[in-house]
Amino acid sequence: MATATLLLPARSRFPATPLPEDVARALGRAERNSVEPGERAQLQRHFQLQPAQWPVAALTRQFDVGDAADGVWLRADPANVVPDMHGARMMGHGDTLRPDAEDVAHLLPALQPLFAGFGFVLDAPVPSRWYLRLPRGTLLPAFAAPDDVLGDDLFAHLPEGDAGRRWRALLTEAQVVLHQHDWNQHRVAAGKRAINSLWFWGGGEPPQSVHTAHAQVRSREALLQALAKAAGVQADGDQQVDALVDLRQLRSLDQLGNDAIRPLLSALQRGELRRLVLDFEDGMRFELEKGQRWRFWKKPLQLHDA
Template sequence: MSTATLLLPARDRFPATALPDGVARALGRSDHSQEQPGEQPQLRRHFSISPDGWPVAALTRQLDVGDAAEACWLRADPAYVVPDMQGARLMGHGETLAPTEEDAAALLPALQTLFAEAGFGIDAPVPSRWYVRLPADAALPVFTGPDEVLGDDLFAYLPEGEGARRWRALLTEAQVLLHQHPWNHVRKAQGKPAINSLWFWGAGSLPQAVDSPHMQVRSRDSLLQALAKAAGADVDNRQQVDALVDLRHLRSLDQLGNEAITPLLAALGRGELRRLVLDFADGARYSLEASQRWRFWRRPAQLHAA
């Protein structure tokens, strides 16, 4: 028998309403633990990387193109920045801007000239994921992932450490170039936000090994797909084995309780599933098994009261 693990958003992303009775009873009887919160710690609970690190750019580059070996990679994703009284805020990046191949074809040539002068190459094999190729031994500052910056003052998250000044200057030059680029007038006319900045993040080289206890991963997320492929997990949904299912997009308790958890609880009861694990981005983790039905003295639990 197999284990199903649901990768879920933070509990506060769901409305403070009641779960279905059967789900609430199962949560109350489950084994509950509190792990480290955050997107990266959540994924690290399911994937181990050797050598240790979080080289998002190299992993997704390998997924997108297959040429990530023997180089260091940096994501330089298209971004939308809005100035305010205190500075500037990152209001969109990557897929949230819905960039097209036409956008990349229009904007990249000018950026490629700029980056070539700095000694780097930049390309966009996927319209929402842009890459800078660096020497394998490149010494880089600390870059912050865009999800940590989104909606906040980006100046508080600019590169820090060795060589940071160079990357801050390159970002500023890219912003000036993109702000003045005529293609952004086309996007605005289409009712789309401008691509007026880049966001550098995810630097690193392709890991020597990625391991995971999951034999199958179901997700539309590029990083999760990249990790799964690197770990040798099936991502085509062909196998009926231990699976990690990405449901971080859910915001409805009805979808979570009735559509996701309830059928799996039924599978537990029939003996078709050995364990169901609920892993929330805020670090809450629930492990459910059929034998826990004998814990009838435990009170039902709700997400916001756990």
């Protein structure tokens, strides 16, 4: 019998409404524990990389193109920045800006000479994922993931120190090029946000190996698909295997309770599933098994009460 693991958003993303009674009862009887919160920590619970780094750019590059070996990679994703009284805020990046091939065709040639002078190659095999290939041995500072920057003060997340100086300067120069580009007027006229900045993140070399305990990974998200591919596990097929199911897009407790958890609780009771694990991004984990139904003295538990 298999284990199903649901990869879920932080519980704060759900409204404070009640779960179905049978689901709340199952959560109350489940084993639960708290682990390290955050998106990266959540994914690292399921994928082990050697060396133990987190080179998102190299992973997704290999998934997108298949040429990441023997290179140092950095994501340089399209972004939208809006000035405010205290500086500037990132209001969109990557997929949220709905970039397309025309955006790449107009904007990338204007940016490529800026990076070529440093020996960096900029390209965009996917309109929402732009890459810099860097010379071997390039030392990179710590970069913030765009989801951590979104809506916040941009300057609070810029790479620090001497190692970050070059990248702060390149970001400023790229913003000047993009701000002056006529194509952004076309995007704004079409009701889209301007692509007036880049965001550098996810740098590093491809890992030597990626391992996971799951036999199957189901996700539409590029990084998770890239990790699954690197680990050599299937993306679909036989459901009677240990599977990791990415439901981080859920925002409705009705969908979580009725559509996601309830059918799996039924599978537990029928003996078709050995265990169900709910892994939330805020670090709360529930482990549910058939034998827990005898814990009738345990009170039902709502999601936000755990």
